[in-house]
Amino acid sequence: MTEPDAPEEPVEPVLSIRAPVHLEYRYTAGQASSRFLRGLEQGRILGQRCPQCLKVYTPPRGACASCGVATDEEVEVSGHGTVTTFCVVNVPFYGQKIKIPYVSATILLDGADIGLMHLIQEVDADKVYMGMRVEPVWVEPEERKPTLESIRYFRPTGEPDAPFDTYREYV
Amino acid sequence: MRDVAVVAFAQSPIVRREEFRNEVEILLPVVHDAIAASGVGRKEIGFTISGSCDYLAGAPFSFVSGLDAVGAWPPIRESHVEMDGAWALYEAWVRLQHGDLDSALVYAFGKSSLGPLVDILVLQLDPYYVAPLWPDSISIAALQARAWLEKGHKESELAEVVARSRRNAQSNPNAQLSGDADPEALLAEPYFTSPLRRHDCPPISDGAAAVVLATGELARRVCERPAWIRGIDHRIEPHGLGVRDLTRSVSTADAGRRAGVGEKPVDVAELHAPFSHQELIVAEALGLDGTTDINPSGGALAGNVVMAAGLTRIGEAASRIMDGRAGRAVAHATSGPALQQNLVCVLEGTDG
Numbered sequence: 477m478t479e480p481d482a483p484e485e486p487v488e489p490v491l492s493i494r495a496p497v498h499l500e501y502r503y504t505a506g507q508a509s510s511r512f513l514r515g516l517e518q519g520r521i522l523g524q525r526c527p528q529c530l531k532v533y534t535p536p537r538g539a540c541a542s543c544g545v546a547t548d549e550e551v552e553v554s555g556h557g558t559v560t561t562f563c564v565v566n567v568p569f570y571g572q573k574i575k576i577p578y579v580s581a582t583i584l585l586d587g588a589d590i591g592l593m594h595l596i597q598e599v600d601a602d603k604v605y606m607g608m609r610v611e612p613v614w615v616e617p618e619e620r621k622p623t624l625e626s627i628r629y630f631r632p633t634g635e636p637d638a639p640f641d642t643y644r645e646y647v
Numbered sequence: 648m649r650d651v652a653v654v655a656f657a658q659s660p661i662v663r664r665e666e667f668r669n670e671v672e673i674l675l676p677v678v679h680d681a682i683a684a685s686g687v688g689r690k691e692i693g694f695t696i697s698g699s700c701d702y703l704a705g706a707p708f709s710f711v712s713g714l715d716a717v718g719a720w721p722p723i724r725e726s727h728v729e730m731d732g733a734w735a736l737y738e739a740w741v742r743l744q745h746g747d748l749d750s751a752l753v754y755a756f757g758k759s760s761l762g763p764l765v766d767i768l769v770l771q772l773d774p775y776y777v778a779p780l781w782p783d784s785i786s787i788a789a790l791q792a793r794a795w796l797e798k799g800h801k802e803s804e805l806a807e808v809v810a811r812s813r814r815n816a817q818s819n820p821n822a823q824l825s826g827d828a829d830p831e832a833l834l835a836e837p838y839f840t841s842p843l844r845r846h847d848c849p850p851i852s853d854g855a856a857a858v859v860l861a862t863g864e865l866a867r868r869v870c871e872r873p874a875w876i877r878g879i880d881h882r883i884e885p886h887g888l889g890v891r892d893l894t895r896s897v898s899t900a901d902a903g904r905r906a907g908v909g910e911k912p913v914d915v916a917e918l919h920a921p922f923s924h925q926e927l928i929v930a931e932a933l934g935l936d937g938t939t940d941i942n943p944s945g946g947a948l949a950g951n952v953v954m955a956a957g958l959t960r961i962g963e964a965a966s967r968i969m970d971g972r973a974g975r976a977v978a979h980a981t982s983g984p985a986l987q988q989n990l991v992c993v994l995e996g997t998d999g
Contacts, residue, residue, distance in 0.1 A: 495779040497770065501705035501762040506669030537715055538672045544689065544718020546675055 508538030511550065513622035519614055523588055525549040531589035557585040557592070557630070558638040559608040560646050564601045577601040583610060583630055584646045591646055594624065598631035607643070609635040651743050652866040652873030653969070653994065655685035655859040656962030661823040661950030664760040665853040670704065674756045674855045675716040682752065685859035686869030689718065692859070693748030695725045696739050698732035698755040699954050702767050713756060724748070731755065732856060732958030733919070733980030733990050739860055740879055749865045755955035756855035764851055764953065772984060773886055784984070785848055789840040791893040791985045792924040796842055798894050805923040806830035809846045809948060812923075816945025823850050823950035849921040849951035856955040858962050867998070874965035874976070874994040878906030881980075881990035888985060899932035899979065899989040906977075906991045913939045914973040917960035919980045921947045928986065929979055939977075943967065957981065961992055968996045 505513060508524060512535040515522035524536035524547035531540065532551055540547050562581035565574075579601050582591035596604050597613070610630040620626040657680035659673050682689050695717055699710045710727045719725060726742075728735045732755025739751035768784035782790075796802065807830050816825030828846070839845040866873040882898035882905075884891050891897075903909070916939050920926035926948075930941060942948075944963040947956045957980025964976035975995050982988040 493775060493779070495774065499705065499762055499767060502760075503705070504665065504667070504669045504758065504761065506672050507667055508672070509669070510667075537712070538669075539675050539715040540718065541715045542718055542720035544675075544678070544716060 506538055508536040508547070510622075512536055515552075516624065516626040517620050517622045519617060519620060519626070521553050521555050521585065521612075523551050523553055525551050532587060533590050534585055534588040534592055551587065553585045553587040555585060555612040556633065557583040557588075557610055558643050559596065559604065559606055559610060560584045560591050560643045561606060562596065562604055564604075579604045581610075581630070584643050589646070594627060595629040596631070597629040606647075607637040607640060609633045609638060649744055649746065650863045650866070650875060651740050651860055652862075652870065652875045653858055653961065653965035654687070654861045654866050654870040654873050655681045656857070656966050657681035657684060658821055658856040658955075658959055658962060659854040660821045661852045661854045661952055663823065663851060663853070665758060670699075670709070670756050670758055670855070671712050671715045673758075673853065674713055674754060677855045677857050678716045678752070678754055681754070681857035681859050685750075685861070687750045687859060687861060687865070692750050692752045693724065694739055694742045694751040695723055696727065696735040696742075696751065696753055698728050698730050698735035698753075698958065699757060700729055702770060703757045703759060703761065703764075703953060705762050713754070716754075717752070731919075731954050731956065731980050731982050732858075733961055733978075733992075734881065734957075734982070736858060736860070736958060736961055736992075737879060737881060737990060740876060743860060743862050749862045751860040752857065753860065753958065754855065754857040755952075755958045757952050757954035758853040759851045759951075759953045760853050768984070777888070785840045785843065787888070787984045788848070788922040788925070789843045790888070792842050792847070792922065795894045795924050795928065800924075800927070802834060802842060803830060804927060805847050806833040808923040808926050809833055812942060812945045812948040815943050816949035819944045819949065821854075821950065822945045823852055825945060825949060843922065846948075847923040849947050852950050852952045854950070854952035854955060856952070856959045856962055858958060858965070870969065872969050872971060872996055873998075874968035874996065875998065876992060877995045878908070878993040879991070880905035881988065883983070883988040886987070891985070891987075893985050894928065896928050896932040896986045896989060899929050899986065899991065902989050902991040903933040903977075906993045908977050908991060908993055909934050911975055913975055913977050915940045915943060915964060915967050915976040917944060917946065917964040917976070917978045918942055919947055919957045919960045921951050921956070921981075923948060925981070925986055929981070929989070933977060933979070933991065935977070940973075957990065961994075964992070965994055968994050971996070
């Protein structure tokens with residue numbers, strides 16, 4: 477028996493335990509995303525138009541986040557678009573597939589009302605700018621899958637720059 | 648206290664697996680139905696709150712996309728609980744007590760079909776001493792059922808609960824499991840996790856539910872017979888399973904007392920009891936007797952949308968007030984392992 481007032485001997489603290497957790501999920505993309513992804517497989521970029529505010533979402537998510545209504549009308553956009561903002565990636569990280577520095581950009585596709593994130597290539601990173609007109613470079617048709625990687629990257633078209641007013645709402 | 652009432656309820660069909668629709672696509676028509684039924688304009692809703700769980704979707708901040716079903720522009724007053732939507736309703740009720748807002752939209756959704764639900768629920772257990780042993784949610788419930796049976800109860804009582812649930816669910820168009828089950832036949836089935844048989848356990852379910860709340864004058868204006876919330880309370884017991892008496896639900900009893908369950912007769916009770924023995928434990932804790940119609944919807948045994956099943960109990964109880972089938976109803980929701988946390992809501996059709 478230990479006396480009630482006896483000082484306790486400190487024990488070496490336990491700093492960690494190992495408790496591995498492994499859970500597998502089966503993701504449901506949903507109808508809107510599935511249509512978009514199946515479109516990419518066919519070399520098409522699909523969006524949906526909100527029946528209230530008429531904005532076109534690419535990728536679509538089945539609902540207009542502003543109006544809270546279903547976006548049932550499907551629209552196809554061309555793929556040509558405008559760089560609204562971008563960043564130059566200089567940080568190496570595990571699993572990186574592209575040689576740094578490279579450009580990750582938000583691209584406002586013609587006919588869409590929300591920017592799409594993708595890579596800008598075939599141009600030096602320091603030559604990319606806001607308002608630059610770009611187009612998609614697709615992988616070979618037989619290699620296309622339901623993923624945005626079916627678009628290898630976007631590249632400059634050489635068209636005249638888009639005036640700032642045409643995309644100022646989307647920056 | 649301000650008078651607050653349920654003025655609308657909507658839910659999706661409860662199904663084993665929503666193969667094609669994601670959470671937002673399930674939720675969108677449910678939220679629209681609830682708002683349309685409420686008579687409160689979407690832009691007039693004062694407060695919006697949801698209940699869901701990222702562990703079900705396997706994705707962080709998955710609840711944010713739920714707002715696509717609501718339309719959060721111009722910016723709205725919004726909140727979320729990582730709990731069953733019944734607790735979201737509680738927060739909405741508290742928010743309406745502030746006095747500056749008159750209505751609230753409460754919604755909940757979940758797809759239990761996406762991952763291994765009985766293992767996902769292990770992650771709510773003590774992370775050091777219990778969770779590493781991976782006691783799945785059915786085993787935890789079986790421990791509770793065993794302790795309850797050892798007190799002198801019979802397995803035939805469980806079969807009676809299941810048979811009534813299946814029978815009642817026949818008149819619930821959204822139920823996942825329904826039928827004319829014979830208690831004797833149920834008892835002849837093999838154990839799943841002893842002493843529980845498969846039918847003593849809830850089905851795996853996907854779905855969504857939504858409720859609209861309104862205060863005094865607004866509720867009277869938009870709803871012919873609002874389901875007035877006359878009492879609402881929730882209580883929690885310790886996390887450690889070993890320090891609780893699993894055969895009783897002390898927290899349900901406490902919450903029920905504070906909500907005023909026993910003050911007048913109860914016509915209808917919708918109890919969120921995912922396992923058959925839990926319905927009997929909860930009914931006893933609330934002091935319900937044979938005069939109360941228990942789980943006329945079939946309850947969670949007929950469809951258990953994790954994160955929405957508790958809110959659905961409130962909605963089902965309120966529906967029976969609103970359409971005049973009941974004068975006074977009790978709704979119950981549970982959360983955590985083996986009935987750890989419980990919410991009780993008393994609804995009445997009588998105004999004033």
